[in-house]
Amino acid sequence: MTSFASLIEPDRIHGSLYTDAAIFSREMKVIFRDGWAFVGHESEIPEPGDYITRTIGSEPVLFLRNKDGEVRVFSNRCTHRGNRLCHEGRGKLRGGIMCTYHGWAFSFDGDLLAVPYEGGFTKAKENYSLRQPKMASHRGFVFATYNPDPEDFYDYLGYGKDLIDKSVSMSPVGKIRLDSGWVKHLFKANWKMLPENQTDGYHANHVHKSFLKVFSSQYDELKTNEEKRVGSVVDWGNGHASIEVSERYDGPLQWLGSNEERYPEYVKAMNEAYGENEARKLMTEGPPHAYIFPNLFLGEANIVIIEPVAPDLSVQHHSPMLLEGVPEGLNARIIRQSEGALGPSGLLLADDSVISEQQQIALQGKSGWLEISRGVDRERLEDGKRIGHVSDETTNRGFWQHYLAKMNRSSVETPVEPELV
Amino acid sequence: MMTANLLPADVYREIEEFVYREARLADESRYGEWEELVDDDMMYWVPRGEGDFDMEKHVSVIADNRNRLRRRIKQLQTGARYAQVPVSPMRRLVSNIEAKPIADDEFNVQCNFVLYELRIQSTNNIEIWPGRIEYKLRRSEGGLKMFLKKVMLVNGDMPLPSLAFLL
Numbered sequence A: 001m002t003s004f005a006s007l008i009e010p011d012r013i014h015g016s017l018y019t020d021a022a023i024f025s026r027e028m029k030v031i032f033r034d035g036w037a038f039v040g041h042e043s044e045i046p047e048p049g050d051y052i053t054r055t056i057g058s059e060p061v062l063f064l065r066n067k068d069g070e071v072r073v074f075s076n077r078c079t080h081r082g083n084r085l086c087h088e089g090r091g092k093l094r095g096g097i098m099c100t101y102h103g104w105a106f107s108f109d110g111d112l113l114a115v116p117y118e119g120g121f122t123k124a125k126e127n128y129s130l131r132q133p134k135m136a137s138h139r140g141f142v143f144a145t146y147n148p149d150p151e152d153f154y155d156y157l158g159y160g161k162d163l164i165d166k167s168v169s170m171s172p173v174g175k176i177r178l179d180s181g182w183v184k185h186l187f188k189a190n191w192k193m194l195p196e197n198q199t200d201g202y203h204a205n206h207v208h209k210s211f212l213k214v215f216s217s218q219y220d221e222l223k224t225n226e227e228k229r230v231g232s233v234v235d236w237g238n239g240h241a242s243i244e245v246s247e248r249y250d251g252p253l254q255w256l257g258s259n260e261e262r263y264p265e266y267v268k269a270m271n272e273a274y275g276e277n278e279a280r281k282l283m284t285e286g287p288p289h290a291y292i293f294p295n296l297f298l299g300e301a302n303i304v305i306i307e308p309v310a311p312d313l314s315v316q317h318h319s320p321m322l323l324e325g326v327p328e329g330l331n332a333r334i335i336r337q338s339e340g341a342l343g344p345s346g347l348l349l350a351d352d353s354v355i356s357e358q359q360q361i362a363l364q365g366k367s368g369w370l371e372i373s374r375g376v377d378r379e380r381l382e383d384g385k386r387i388g389h390v391s392d393e394t395t396n397r398g399f400w401q402h403y404l405a406k407m408n409r410s411s412v413e414t415p416v417e418p419e420l421v
Numbered sequence B: 001m002m003t004a005n006l007l008p009a010d011v012y013r014e015i016e017e018f019v020y021r022e023a024r025l026a027d028e029s030r031y032g033e034w035e036e037l038v039d040d041d042m043m044y045w046v047p048r049g050e051g052d053f054d055m056e057k058h059v060s061v062i063a064d065n066r067n068r069l070r071r072r073i074k075q076l077q078t079g080a081r082y083a084q085v086p087v088s089p090m091r092r093l094v095s096n097i098e099a100k101p102i103a104d105d106e107f108n109v110q111c112n113f114v115l116y117e118l119r120i121q122s123t124n125n126i127e128i129w130p131g132r133i134e135y136k137l138r139r140s141e142g143g144l145k146m147f148l149k150k151v152m153l154v155n156g157d158m159p160l161p162s163l164a165f166l167l
Ligand code: FES
Pocket: A078, A079, A080, A081, A082, A083, A099, A100, A101, A102, A103, A104
């Protein structure tokens, strides 16, 4: 029996972690069902009856607003014979949730209200409510877990709370809105390559050379040599990791390729909300570039969801992080910035996904060990965070150590036990 | 009446010729020649799905104005746009061309297409890209140029693999 500890060392990891089907199904249980995972943002379902379908690992879920205006998460599966309840990515339900197979009807709180031809079904309806994971939210970011006795939500979130707060504080009223849609980018690669790449500061001036040649942008700093690079990478604990890019900027809105003169109303609203000094700092530093374990990425002006589909298949969803209380022109600019960077045609991400696919192909063989030791001797600890040179693999080591802590309770060959809940 | 808007056969022929030429240049990743077909006010738009939404309020797969399109092409021309190194061998079939005038020497053209792409940089699979195109064309001294190319992929709102080439 192989243990996870034998596949994950502090500065190297085994390639089978990306390819093995048993490991994948173990992750779906241990990380995605038993741990907290991001589901969606409250602003995506503003009105009662609004719903979105997503997955938590391999579990299809329904993210829904009930009649009292509260958000709910359910398994998107009828408790009769397992038909998928909502088929579309998003929509609006009226009255309740009706199964298309035999017509069982559920309330927006998941209760079974009625079954057609009652005479033949004599069991208690109370026992046939939709399965509902535990749910918790911070600043409108909703997370869920199927663990009946989960880790405390804020213990899980750790420094992720501050990172979310920082994203949201780009709005003068402290609110973001994800209502401009999601672009879905298919990676024929293992899901773990996505966060590893998102927080990898080493590849940028190589993979994105073509971008750097053609666009002058906030990324120009990447062209300098190792000693002159600014910024850092941070392992925040709990698997959360970031690239600190704010030091690249010396004025407000440079992170958006813009400046304060173009958006005087925004600057005014920010000054009024936070005071001039704090507002200037927020507008200059910009939103974080941070990964929240296991499936949320605060991608500067984007919110990104990592969806694992199969050991060698993942989807990266992104939606521009629109701000409440700002002129709409600023949000339109965020949308254009988002298209420029991310998605299948992103001037950056189109290249990243192909690299991940090449890694996946190469790892199919007898892959052996992958090296993540870069910077192990020059990182430092500060308030429980581990900080490294912007090009160092501190973030990757943080990810894998947390992954190991989660997974090592099980051995790889332990079958995923069926849950008779 | 159908006949009221019917273009003269030679104009239709000219438009058809444009569409086929544009398709062939895109297939062969001849970016410079393709760009010669583009007018200064070009919008190159790949919405999610049919794109029945306001571009200023909704995110698209691509929503390039002339400036961003110019740089997108330059980026491809660096030879280091890894998503297209080497470039995908591609062939597309274009059909169901409907054209109508929208102003003096300006035309709205719609057609269907199926594009076969060999993902030679990564999976080596053939990717199929089916959809509908809407062009806006304008006749200038150098012949027809496009100032809109809107590509509505049948699967444009589904997960899409790397799409760095010109659709
Ligand atoms: S499966 Fe839903 S009503 Fe039968």
